[in-house]
Amino acid sequence: MKQPATTPSVDMLIVGAGFAGLYMLHKARCMGLDAMVIESAPSVGGTWYHNRYPGARVDIQSLEYSFSFDEALQQEWRWTERYAGQPELLRYANHVADRFGLRDGIRFDTRMRGAQFDEAAGEWVLQSECGETWRTRFLVMASGPLSSPNRPDFPGLGGFDGPVFHTADWPHEPVDFGGQRVAVIGTGSSAVQTIPIIAQQARELTVFQRTAAYAAPARNGPLDPAFEGRVKADYKNFRARNRRMHGGFGNLLPPNPVSALAVSAAEREARFEERWRIGGFAILGAFNDLLTNLQANALLAEFVRGKIRSTVHDPATAALLSPTHTIGCKRLCVDSGYYETFNLPNVRLVDVSTQPIERFDARGLFIGGRHHEFDTLVLATGFDAMTGTMLRLDLRGRGGLRIQDKWQAGPLNYLGLGIAGFPNLFNIAGPGSTSAFTNVIVAIEHHVDWIADCIGHMQAHGKTLIEVDERAEAGWAEHVNAAAKRTVFLSCNSWYLGANIPGKPRMFMPLADGFPRYADHCAEVARKGYEGFVLR
Ligand SMILES: Cc1cc2nc3c(=O)[nH]c(=O)nc-3n(C[C@H](O)[C@H](O)[C@H](O)COP(=O)(O)OP(=O)(O)OC[C@H]3O[C@@H](n4cnc5c(N)ncnc54)[C@H](O)[C@@H]3O)c2cc1C
Numbered sequence: 412m413k414q415p416a417t418t419p420s421v422d423m424l425i426v427g428a429g430f431a432g433l434y435m436l437h438k439a440r441c442m443g444l445d446a447m448v449i450e451s452a453p454s455v456g457g458t459w460y461h462n463r464y465p466g467a468r469v470d471i472q473s474l475e476y477s478f479s480f481d482e483a484l485q486q487e488w489r490w491t492e493r494y495a496g497q498p499e500l501l502r503y504a505n506h507v508a509d510r511f512g513l514r515d516g517i518r519f520d521t522r523m524r525g526a527q528f529d530e531a532a533g534e535w536v537l538q539s540e541c542g543e544t545w546r547t548r549f550l551v552m553a554s555g556p557l558s559s560p561n562r563p564d565f566p567g568l569g570g571f572d573g574p575v576f577h578t579a580d581w582p583h584e585p586v587d588f589g590g591q592r593v594a595v596i597g598t599g600s601s602a603v604q605t606i607p608i609i610a611q612q613a614r615e616l617t618v619f620q621r622t623a624a625y626a627a628p629a630r631n632g633p634l635d636p637a638f639e640g641r642v643k644a645d646y647k648n649f650r651a652r653n654r655r656m657h658g659g660f661g662n663l664l665p666p667n668p669v670s671a672l673a674v675s676a677a678e679r680e681a682r683f684e685e686r687w688r689i690g691g692f693a694i695l696g697a698f699n700d701l702l703t704n705l706q707a708n709a710l711l712a713e714f715v716r717g718k719i720r721s722t723v724h725d726p727a728t729a730a731l732l733s734p735t736h737t738i739g740c741k742r743l744c745v746d747s748g749y750y751e752t753f754n755l756p757n758v759r760l761v762d763v764s765t766q767p768i769e770r771f772d773a774r775g776l777f778i779g780g781r782h783h784e785f786d787t788l789v790l791a792t793g794f795d796a797m798t799g800t801m802l803r804l805d806l807r808g809r810g811g812l813r814i815q816d817k818w819q820a821g822p823l824n825y826l827g828l829g830i831a832g833f834p835n836l837f838n839i840a841g842p843g844s845t846s847a848f849t850n851v852i853v854a855i856e857h858h859v860d861w862i863a864d865c866i867g868h869m870q871a872h873g874k875t876l877i878e879v880d881e882r883a884e885a886g887w888a889e890h891v892n893a894a895a896k897r898t899v900f901l902s903c904n905s906w907y908l909g910a911n912i913p914g915k916p917r918m919f920m921p922l923a924d925g926f927p928r929y930a931d932h933c934a935e936v937a938r939k940g941y942e943g944f945v946l947r
Contacts, residue, residue: 421445423866424537424547426523429457430504431553431839431855434480437511438863448513448553449539451522455514456504457555459497463581464789466604467497470629470691470745471850474642475660477503479650480856484510486643494631494691494745525805526550528834533876535835538805548875549866552801552838556846559799561792561912563596567771577790578605588612588787594775596768597791598624603744605791607752616758617783619768619776622904623734625715626746630690657925659845659853664689666696671707674698683714691745702739708899712738722750728760740903742847796906797842797920798822808833821909821918825879825887825943826933828858834878837862842920843891845929847907853926861933868937869946876947883943895919 423439425432428450439446452460459467469476473490488506491499508514526537535550560579568575576586578601593613595602598620610616642649652662671679679698686693694715700707716733723729732750752758766779775784795802798818806814812832817823824830827844828837839858840846846854869877895901900923904910908917922929936942 418536418544418546420534420546421447422547423447423549423551424449424535424545425551425553426450427457427553427555427558428452428455428508428517428519429460429553429555429558430478430507430852431555431859432457432517432551433504433507433511433513434478434855434859435551435553435839435862436513436516437480438859440516442863442867444549444866446516447545448517449521449523449537450517450519453519454505455508455517456501458557459500459504461558461581462579462601463497463583464576464578464601464605464791465586465608466606466747467578467581467601468492468494468604468629468631469500470494470600471660472691473499473634474639475653476850476852478507478852478856479646481511482647485646485650489639490634492631493634494629523554523804525807527805527807527811528809528836530809533835548835550836551862552836552841554800556797556840556851557794559795559803561795561799562790563792565768565771565776567776570773571771571775571788572773573786573788575788575790577792578602579794590614591787592785593617593787593789594619594783594785595789595791597793598622599791599793600624600742600744601793602791603746603749605789606758607746607748609789610752610755610758614757615785616755617761617785618753618758619761619763619778619783620731621763621767622736622741623732624741624744624749625712625734625738626744626749627687627692627694627715628690629745629747630688631747653850654853654857654930655927657927658692658848659850659926661692661696664693664696666699668699670700670704671698671710672700672704679710680714683711687714687718692743695739695743702900703898705737705899705902708737708739719750722754724754728753731760731762736903737899740899741905741907793906793911795912795915796909797847798909798915799912801838801841806833808836819916821888821916822920823884823888825884826936827922828861828933829877829879829944831879831881831884834876837865843887843922845922845924845926847921848923849926857926857930857933861937864937865941868941872946874946877941878945878947880943880945886943890924891922892919894922894924898923 422444423446425435425448428448432448436448472493473495522540524538524540526535534546537545560577591613592615594617596619603626653660682697686697701711719733720729769777809832822842824843840854909915
């Protein structure tokens with residue numbers, strides 16, 4: 412394609428057309444900025460465009476996991492289920508794009524290859540994979556905390572004869588598992604959602620498990636119109652109350668403000684049972700110290716193991732499915748019939764914790780010298796979370812500083828929003844913010860609003876450049892680390908720590924401080940004239 416004589420230039424270039432990119436584009440346009448989005452996929456939706464595996468659905472109720480920025484939008488959109496499935500979430504993303512006329516600001520099928528900061532011009536110069544170039548004053552990375560699928564490099568995998576699917580890169584046409592012998596590798600959130608559905612279709616299903624998962628029942632079902640009506644009658648305040656909740660959701664069922672260690676065993680059991688019946692993440696709020704005190708945590712872990720034992724008929728399978736790590740340390744899975752699936756005669760569980768997968772051949776894989784044969788493989792192996800997408804880019808800040816060098820020991824940043832040496836670059840829902848520990852749409856709206864206010868402040872004060880001060884960045888790394896130390900989250904190997912990716916530096920990436928405290932902190936920084944940033 413012929414290149415234009417001059418490089419096109421915009422005020423703001425946004426990477427990604429998931430919920431973050433859509434709202435950022437809308438907000439930027441409302442401010443009168445000339446903004447555009449580039450998106451590698453052919454359409455909007457991000458997570459909900461790519462993760463089309465059977466059973467994909469949200470694990471925070473849809474009345475909460477949805478945009479709050481526009482009253483008409485939140486009133487008119489009708490969710491059919493308590494926890495919307497992927498097709499409905501994708502329809503919602505498309506509705507948002509159409510309702511706010513965003514499509515003409517998005518370049519689809521356009522993957523960012525890299526961007527360099529031009530110090531003389533105070534601008535970013537961004538390249539696509541196809542060699543197109545843009546200049547922009549502000550670069551906003553809305554490229555997703557979970558958008559780079561982790562594809563383990565099993566020896567011989569390329570020689571496997573059957574189809575191989577990754578849950579995060581699922582085909583658009585339905586996959587028919589009828590009559591097939593299917594293998595699923597992985598037992599994290601995506602696996603827990605998809606295994607019960609694949610098991611219904613497949614002739615045989617073999618699940619290869621490295622670490623057992625804790626899962627709480629979703630209790631999903633049609634959305635009760637009376638409940639929807641009550642929420643929508645006071646939606647603005649409902650949302651505001653959610654923003655004061657630790658995880659940005661759940662204001663109708665606040666955590667019980669009592670220690671699990673302060674009550675009798677019978678009382679504890681009753682509270683656990685009550686929350687188990689409600690379903691989803693409710694169980695983590697049965698007491699106020701389940702995620703901060705290992706002893707309290709162990710009591711809940713044993714309660715869930717009891718549920719697994721009473722659900723799964725075969726004691727050996729139940730034992731294998733029973734996790735031994737702290738509960739909630741890896742993201743709690745929310746399921747619909749996961750443990751029950753292992754009672755089906757066509758489903759088999761294989762432990763790969765002590766004997767890992769050795770290699771593949773054309774018809775299956777080997778573990779401990781034993782061959783396991785199947786026709787179709789499903790990789791439910793998660794993501795190179797929080798940093799994977801940025802680290803795949805040729806992103807260079809001041810003096811040519813490469814993001815790979817900057818983040819060699821872990822993703823240094825300030826407030827999760829900016830990176831020293833990378834002026835005028837904002838990151839949405841990435842490391843250093845509460846992102847993965849919250850209702851992510853609440854986190855996204857907060858970041859977009861903060862970025863917009865910040866740019867508004869710069870305009871009002873005649874500033875064109877904002878840059879993180881390195882001391883603020885170092886202090887923030889300590890802050891994120893200290894917050895993690897106050898919880899149980901450092902007690903297991905999770906993707907929060909980068910532990911699922913060989914060679915990835917171990918640094919606790921999300922901020923475990925709770926959304927309200929984090930949002931207050933960001934507001935305070937702004938109130939103090941963007942303390943910790945340098946504005947020029
Ligand atoms: C299966 C699954 C279930 C989830 N469930 C929940 C849930 O229940 N509750 C919750 O709060 N969160 C959940 N999440 C987290 C989810 O990622 C966020 O809620 C939210 O969708 C993130 O939106 P985003 O716009 O920030 O990123 P994404 O939706 O990931 O969008 C990022 C976009 O950037 C594009 N992109 C990336 N790199 C480039 C590049 N180089 N060039 C161009 N485009 C690029 C991608 O194609 C993608 O479209 C879930 C995630 C997954 C994977």
